[in-house]
Amino acid sequence: MLHFTDEELARRAGEGHISCFEEILSRYRSRVFRLCLRWAGNRDDAEDWAQECFVRAFGQLGRYDCNLPFAPWLLRLTTNTCINLAKARSRHTTRCETLDEYDWEDEGIPTHAPLESADEARRVRSAVQVLPANLRAAILLRFVEELSFREISEVLGVPLQTVVTRCKRAVEMVRQNFEREEEQTRIRSRKEVRR
Amino acid sequence: MKMSCHNAKNQMLPFLSGELSLAEVPKIQRHLDECPACAQYAVQIEAAQERLQNALGSAVTAPPTLDARVMATIRNLPPRRASFYKSQPVHQALKTKIEYSIRVTTRNLAK
Numbered sequence: 001m002l003h004f005t006d007e008e009l010a011r012r013a014g015e016g017h018i019s020c021f022e023e024i025l026s027r028y029r030s031r032v033f034r035l036c037l038r039w040a041g042n043r044d045d046a047e048d049w050a051q052e053c054f055v056r057a058f059g060q061l062g063r064y065d066c067n068l069p070f071a072p073w074l075l076r077l078t079t080n081t082c083i084n085l086a087k088a089r090s091r092h093t094t095r096c097e098t099l100d101e102y103d104w105e106d107e108g109i110p111t112h113a114p115l116e117s118a119d120e121a122r123r124v125r126s127a128v129q130v131l132p133a134n135l136r137a138a139i140l141l142r143f144v145e146e147l148s149f150r151e152i153s154e155v156l157g158v159p160l161q162t163v164v165t166r167c168k169r170a171v172e173m174v175r176q177n178f179e180r181e182e183e184q185t186r187i188r189s190r191k192e193v194r195r
Numbered sequence: 196m197k198m199s200c201h202n203a204k205n206q207m208l209p210f211l212s213g214e215l216s217l218a219e220v221p222k223i224q225r226h227l228d229e230c231p232a233c234a235q236y237a238v239q240i241e242a243a244q245e246r247l248q249n250a251l252g253s254a255v256t257a258p259p260t261l262d263a264r265v266m267a268t269i270r271n272l273p274p275r276r277a278s279f280y281k282s283q284p285v286h287q288a289l290k291t292k293i294e295y296s297i298r299v300t301t302r303n304l305a306k
Contacts, residue, residue: 021269025262033257047258054265059272117249124250143244143251149214168208168240175243 006070014061021058028071031145032078038144039082039136040089041129049085053078072154075145079155083133127177131170138166139174198226203233207240 004012004020006027013021032053037046057077064073128136141152149167153160203226209215210223227234 018266018269022262022266025265029257029261030255033261034255037255038251043258047261047264050257050261051264051268055268055272058269120246121250121253124246128247128251139247140251143247146252148212149209164208165205168205171208171240171243171247174247175239178243178246 007066007068010061010064010070010073011066013058014064014066021061024057024070024074025054028074032074034144035075035078035140036082038125038128038140039086041125045085045089049082052085053081056081069154072151075141075147075155076157079137079141083137086133123178123181124174127174128170130177131173135166135170135173138163139170142167198222200226200230200233203227203230204236207233207237208244211237211241211244 002023004023006024009020009024013024029050033046033050036049036053037043040046040049053074057074060077064070128139131139137156138152141147141155142149147155149160149163152167153163156163203223206215206219206223210220215223227237
């Protein structure tokens with residue numbers, strides 16, 4: 001099983017070889033989960049969403065063209081599934097609830113990390129959470145999956161320049177968010193000094 | 196031809212990550228040397244990207260229960276429904292189709 005390429009495994013899994021799908025799962029579990037975590041914002045939802053992504057992938061293997069690389073196909077399916085699940089969840093919960101549910105110690109930030117870096121990470125993620133879905137999709141593939149602009153264009157099925165523009169807009173929006181926050185902090189500290 | 200600030204900003208991300216085409220690199224480099232506003236923009240964008248990288252790029256592993264949950268769901272899925280014609284031998288499907296056509300034609304003739 002180990003010598004099969006992803007594309008061969010996907011073809012065989014589509015023909016009904018469950019063990020081939022298990023191998024795909026073991027190869028992609030962390031990548032899919034990581035992406036789901038950044039979309040969902042908490043580990044519980046992320047696990048449910050990753051499960052949904054893999055089950056959908058299994059159901060749609062019949063539509064996968066094994067002449068094309070498998071990873072972009074799976075990442076596109078994951079992104080689309082997360083966008084849909086995020087929309088569905090936002091109908092049921094308020095945005096504040098989802099942002100406050102982060103479990104920082106489980107999200108790759110070492111428990112011994114300084115408090116400021118954990119707070120900084122929380123603020124950055126909050127800023128990403130409020131981006132429009134198309135910008136968020138591009139930025140998460142860029143910084144979570146660490147894909148090149150060309151690879152993101154393959155995953156999302158949009159032109160290269162569109163990806164560059166979306167990432168630029170997303171980075172600018174996040175930067176403006178930081179600047180607004182820093183300005184507010186400055187105003188607050190000035191008020192405290194006056195008191 | 197000189198590069199405009201608008202174009203320089205549009206190409207800034209691929210320039211900073213080394214993904215810009217080799218033909219474009221000297222143009223944007225020259226522009227940054229001459230335009231302090233765009234040079235400052237480059238510094239700000241690079242800093243924002245670094246913060247994003249630090250916050251989003253941390254190593255995360257999937258929970259050990261994920262595989263079992265996925266495989267249990269897949270094994271419990273109902274068998275895929277094949278289309279009517281795929282679900283039976285070709286001659287049987289053809290026979291059914293011919294019988295249906297005969298029924299429709301007979302009914303139309305009787306009207």
